[in-house]
Amino acid sequence: MKQNFYLRSALSVILLMHSVASIFSGDVNDFGRLYLDTIGFKPFGLYLAWAVKLIHLFSVFLIWSDRFVKIVSISNLFIMVLGIYFVHWKNGWYVVGGGSNGIEFNVLLICCFLQLIFTKYPYRNRENRSW
Template sequence: MKNTVLLRFSLALILLMHSVPSLLTGDVNGFGEYYLNSAGFAPLGIYLAWAVKLTHLFSAVFLALNKYLKIISCFNILIFIMGIILIHGSEGWYVVGGGRNGVEFNFLLIVCFLSLAFPDGFLIKKKNIL
């Protein structure tokens, strides 16, 4: 496997910053009520918010340990795709500059997790028959 230390630790830091502050301040419930319940997940929004934040927290640990990379990549990609659909997509592409709260950061995170889960890309390797 290719050296992924920089990518893994960068993603771990981002996921920690997406989870730990809101876990410590109690903002997880607000995230669930404001964003997820209003997106049609009521009354499950708070539970889904906790699932998202805990997934980010545990993913950061597994990234640091270099364990379960494909599994955590799949879970996080799903979370970021849902974030695009439910929250960021209506704001356009740009996070800052040409817009506000857009999809570009989620897109970058999805590509980073795809690169981590599939370091050789999606090509099927040909087996040498002879």
Template sequence: MKKYFYIRSALSVILLMHSVVSIFSGDVNNFGRLYLDTIGFSPFGIYLAWIVKLIHLFSVFLIWSDRWVKIVSVGNIPILMLGIYFLHWQNGWYVVGGGTNGIEFNVLLICCFLQLIFTEYPSLKKVKSSS
């Protein structure tokens, strides 16, 4: 069994749903044009939105195939941190319950990715030679 199977599975499902749904619904275009462009990223808002969604989508397949998991984690953490800064911070901590659209979910995802970064993978360890 792969290390941290449940964390990797949860991250994969979350990234898959977050990317695929917004791509097919057209929300990624709206996010780029109607939000990112208006907060100062114009004329690159739509491109940034697509880059984020494609990184999330490709991350799913890399996590499932156990390839470049640390790089995927390092790539997704800044996206989540920028999401906290630009979108969620002003809404407080809670996603639901004590508030809406807060930072708690992003913080949890960042912690999950940090776990993957600091996990030792047997294939990456150097084999000690016996002398």
């Protein structure tokens, strides 16, 4: 994990905190039942919410183990784009300051995952590949 060390570290912390905090607080269940179900995902809202949180959680370990980094990045990029569309777009740009719950943080995360996708990884051997 020599390439993009600081970027991967920051993304790992963000994904870890975003997943673990909502899992232990029960917010993931509320998001699934009280939000996703009400915007048309019923009866799958709860399952989608858990899928998102588990993808975030497993992404941390895959990023740190330097495995499937591109697949992890594409998966999280997809989640971030859907998050903008379904949750954050209506709140504008700003997360804090000029507004709240906006898209600015998701845009930054999307750019970070794009950097991981388009980074060329040297392949020393088949076992140490970052797909």
